[in-house]
Every structure is written in structure tokens, then in C-alpha cells.
Amino acid sequence: MRGFNLDQLQAFADVVDLGSFSAAAARQNLSQPAISQQVKLLETRLGVRLIERIGKRAMPTPAGQALRAHIGPIDRAIRNALDAVAPFGNGVKGQVRVGCGATACIYFLPAVLAGIQRDYPDLDISVKTGNTGDMIRLIENNELDIGFVTLPLASRALEITPVMKDPFLAIFAADHSVQGPVSPDEMAEMPLVLFEQGSNTRTLVDAWLRKAGRRVHPVMELGSVEAIKELVGAGLGASILPSMAVIDGRSNLPVRGRPLEPAMGRDLAIVMRRDKTLTQGLRVVRDGIIAAANSDLGQNNP
Template sequence: MRGLNLDQLRTFALVVELGSFSAAAERGGVTQPAVSLQIRQLERRFGLKLVERVGRRAGPTAAGLELLTHVRVIDAALAQAELAMTAHASQVSGRVRLGTGATACTYLLPPVLAALRRRFPALDIVASTGNTADMLRGLENNTLDIGLVTLPAPGRMFQVTPVLEDEFVAIFPAGDPASIPAAATPQALARLPLVLFEPGARTRRLVDDWFEAAGVAAKPVMELGSTEAMKEIVGAGLGCAVLPRLSVSGAGQRPALEVRPLAPRLSRSLAIVLRKDKPLSRGLRYLQESLLALRA
């Protein structure tokens, strides 16, 4: 459609419909010379005669008659486009791409996303999980719209808003109280079969730093990427694990597990991350507001 002028096409269709340049000018609220100019410009665009006079009536040539069928298709497509844009303006719809960690996606976000789905059925929120570095890369490349990730989230292009402090805890099998140390210190945990997150995760780095700060090297017997798998391993009596409290509270609670706070305390910060130049659609704005409400 490069070079095509919609006003010229509509004027042409109006001349053919009314059979008169003057009638088309009156209907369109312009002068007759203006109508004649638009028709001449359209004819020059195609290098064809599109309108001819038959008696006192203006009618389409063979080329004009074929063009008229395309003008009607174009008008219908434009009407559909206007309806679609009106729907976007009047309701919250479209797609929002959310990147987050597996723990937050499993234990924190389901009620948030379910509430948004009930409120805005036409809004499609696509959640992806991965390490913080992967999520930040997705935001940077604009393959993700918003992230809920573990800090830090470096980068001058990002707008970072902390929303939740999540404490780490140690979990032990509930059926063997004698194996549970009086305090979950790095030294005490290092003497037990230890299950930790797989290397590369931001949460694993935080846990490793906690051990290192106490002068202890953590030597896990298992390294897993799933909090549920870690809880199953511990519940079966095969070791202890360090997990975010988020994964063992509420929906993550297990009767076969004993949960103890770490000493010294260790926590992580979850934050909303957006590109500073990211346009906020209505759907993205409502998702952002719902995530911000987690601070309450």
C-alpha cells in the first residue's frame, strides 16, 4: 500500500457511488475542484483512467471497477482494525511476558495470576522461569516485559523495585529429631548430608556466600534445580537442605519436614524489574500493581 492515499480511494468510491463529482464534493464537505484533484492524483498514481463520464453521470472504467472491489476490501479491513483498537482501549487484553524464578512462580504467583485472570479474562500472562541472569537478559532483549527476580539486578537500563524479603531456612526430616542440630549454623549443616540448589542459581550463590562467611565450605551430596525434589529428598531422610521460606510456607508446607531458621540469618530480596524505557500497556500496568501489592 506504499504511496496509496486512503482519502483519494474513498473519494473515488464516493464519486462512483453517487455518479457525480459535485455530489461527492457535497457529501464529503469539500469543493468540487478538490474532488477532481484527488481523482487526477489517483489516476496518475496508477497511470490509468479510472472515472469516465457517460452522459451526465460519472462512472468507473474497467480498471476503476476492479479498483472499487479492492477499495471495499480495504475499507472493511480498516473497520475491523478500528474495532480491534477500540476493544484494546475499552478492555484489558493482549499478552504480558513475565520472567521469574521457579520458587516464586510455584509458591507466590499462582493466586496473583489467578486473580488477574478472573478480573481480566482477555489478558494473557505468559510466565517463564529461570535464573536471575537469564531473566535480566530477556528484559534487556525485550523478550520479557517484566521480571520478579532475586536481587541484585544490575544494569542502568533497569527500574528496580524491591517487593519482598524472603528468609532462608534449613529443613530436616521430621521423623528423626536426634539428627536436627540445636541451631542451624553453617558448621552444623556442613556436618550433615546437604542438599543444595544446583550451581548457577542466584539463591545458590547466596547460600554459598553464607557458608563461606563462616569459614565453612559447603559440600552438598546432591545439587538439584527443584525445590519440590529437594523437599522429597529431605522428607525421605536422605539429608537436610537450605531453601527459601517461601517454598515451605503456605502451599509449600509438608508434615514430614522440620523447618528451622538459619543462624546467622540469611535472606534474599525479590524485586520487580522493568526496562526504564518500557511502555506500560494497561495489562502490564495491572500486573505491576498486583506484584507491588505483595509488599503489603
């Protein structure tokens, strides 16, 4: 272990993963020469060349490929060691890495995490967004500590705790004449602007729309809830979104929401590894999400 530097290993891993010294520098908020120096020192320590340039990309040499394969387990071992000693410390501090979907990240988590950071300023909270499948893989690999994701999901390695129901709404431009609950047949007749495929949210929407007895082809598929709302507000189509995303004042072009008939929604759950050490910081984040989900903040049904 003597002579190894974890910062050097991380710099090397970032260069390999991103294919660029400048991108690795941006990720770590360092200068490019600082990242280059870290990699050079590591190569000197090991006595082998780890990175070579192929065109404009920085690529690992065979030695670099062999080393990169071991950095994940090293990172997890260090994380586990830190988790193991954290309960013996004083105060709530350390790092908690949260994974969630984009909608929850925009409309639910900011108020939750702002309150936690106000009460526990020494606690470092980072957030990564993605679809449920991506978040689950990162939690299973111990690259995230806790997830707030859409069900369904299945994993023997994870503890899954449903905490919140979020009904879906049909949304239209503010001047649209639709009244009352909206059926799959009615939605199927309209140009639809839907969330991109691959997410649990889109899977739920597609299943609901199939109740109209025909295949629906959206006019647009986007990965941004805000972009969908802007397009719907401009009169370019209708959509179906989680109710937490339909909040007055979030869009320059207002939209109006209508309930679905039959009703449809999603269940949101907290997920963690079953063997995860529940540090004080992780407990605070977990309990904060649960409390918010059970409060008015988590029951936004405009």
C-alpha cells in the same frame, strides 16, 4: 512490507531455534505440516531456500542465517508498536510476558495471576522461568515485559524495584531432632542437598555456609525445589530453601523448617526496561505482584 507474513517468520524462527519442524509445531500448538507449509511459503516469497536437513536436525542455510538475525529486531519493533497503541484501547487486554525464578513461579505467582485472570479475562499472561541472569537478558532484549527476580543484579537499562524479603530456612526431615536456630557450622556437618549452581539463591547459600570456615561439598545438587524437599523428607540430607517454598502440604514427605543464625534471606524485585511503555495490562500485573508481596501471601514464614 507487502506480502510478508509474521506467522511465517515466527514458524521459520522456531524451526531454526529448536532444530526441528515437529518441535516448532509443538511450541505453536500446530501440526507439523502447517509449520512446514509456513516455511515453504516464506521460501517461495523470498525465492531462496532457508532450511536444510543435516542428519536429523533442521538447520538454516546461509540465507536462513541472515534472515534469522533480523527476526529479533522485527519482533521487538512490533512489540513496541503494540505497546505504543495499547493505552488508547478500552479495557485491560493484550499480552504480558512475565519472567521469574522457579520457586516464585511455584509458590507465589499462581495465586497472584489467578486473581488477575479472574478480574481481567481478556488479558493474556505468559510466564517463563529461569535464573536471574537469564531473565534479565530477556527483559533487556524486550522478549519479556516484566521480571520478578532475586537480587542482586545490575543493569543500567532496567528499573529495579525491591518489593519483598524472603528469609531462608534450614529444612530437615520431619523426625529430625534439630531445635532452635541453625548455624553454618551445624549445617556443614550434615549431608546437604542444595539447589544447583548458577542461581542467585545458591550464591547466597554458599556465602552463608562459608562462614563455617570450610568449603562445603553437597551430596546432591538439583534444579527442582520440590525434588530437594522430597529427598530431605526421605531423610537423605538437609537443605536451605527460601521460606516461601516450605509450605505444609506441598510434599508427600513432610519437612520441618528452622531459622538460620545468623539470619539470611533474599530480596525479590520487580524489574522492567526503563523505556518500557506501561500498558494497562502491564500495570495490572505489576501492581498485583506488589500488592501480594505486601500481603499475607507474600509474608509466608512457616
